[in-house]
Amino acid sequence: MDIQTDNYCKDCLKWQAQGWHFHNHALMHYDDAFKAWLHQFKRLGDVRLAPSFYQVLQDFHKTQAGAIWLPLPSSEANYRKRGFHQTECILEAVGIPYAQAFLPSQAKGAKQALKGRQARLQADRGIQLVPDFSYAKDQSFILFDDVYTTGATMYACYQALKQAGYQNLSGFSLAR
Template sequence: MICSWCHQDVLREVSMLELLCPLLIPSDLRCQSCEDRLERIDWQVCCSCCGQRDTQHCSDCQEWTRTHPDFVFDHRGIFAYNEGMKEWLHQYKLVGDYRLRNVLATDVKKVLKAYRYDQLIPIPLSTDRYKSRGFNQVTAVLDAAGLSYEEHLLKPMALAPLAALSKKERMAIPQPFCLKKGAAECIMGKKILLVDDVYTTGRTLYHAAALIHSCQPASVQSISFAR
């Protein structure tokens, strides 16, 4: 067996069932070294709005509350955006190592099982970005986890990579998304869970959530692989 991240051998006891049917061996195994590079966020001690660790109400959410007083937002991140997560995202997204979609699959599936939602909606890529990368980093993980989702959102134009923008520039980004034809009717009255790879300032997910809210859903929550 090999680690789904570093592709080194992993020492692990194999069950009798796995010996009889090797296809049952998980494809997202992580060696201890790679496991130690990830830091799960404790939702008991994080921001009540965005899930940032070690704070009850972070400065970003205080600003969002001030500018959007009637907007109810509920976000959680699964892992902290530490150096290990940055390395995984760089190799997965920027280098384009599609194999790394398996690294977080089990974690994402386990976390999403705790949510009660009607529709899972991933944050989309622009057509140009999708063509250059070859895959959507969010839906690839959801596919690896065996989770179904609805691609109700479109991103008509590519924007500059958020990592290259300052916080002020990110906050000033205009609405980049639009709804697919017929999406509003599908969303109305439904419990929606948005999924993205990283939450930084919240600008991307707030744009997506605002568009979803215009369709009169029952509720809107969001989750990201990293925060």
């Protein structure tokens, strides 16, 4: 599987038209095979699947020397239900160090997976940085998520980091 780095999806182009200049690297398309993998991993709690993308994540990580990976937040309710944070679990399984940048999501209402596109785009993400998050302002960060659907969560995290003065930001998602 090749990482697509040169093409922007329609959602990214829409975000850029609003003044957000950010690039998310998506490993693959969100297809039936990935959907089945994600269901087994997240919904059924099969953490043995966490290292599934070991080689491609390690290869990408090596091209991003010095960048700190930041898992996107999940809600406390999802963490309690699953017993693990999915993106942290993946990074730990593949041996990529990461930092905690975001407080657990405070989003209210239905789960993201149950919302339609418009509802996802309009949802208030309530993204906040952890109080002790402090790095050099020129530090490189990679925002990491399992699925990039509309980009709303990724961009809410991007905005929180930008407002704190961080400039060197990119994203990586397993599927788009």
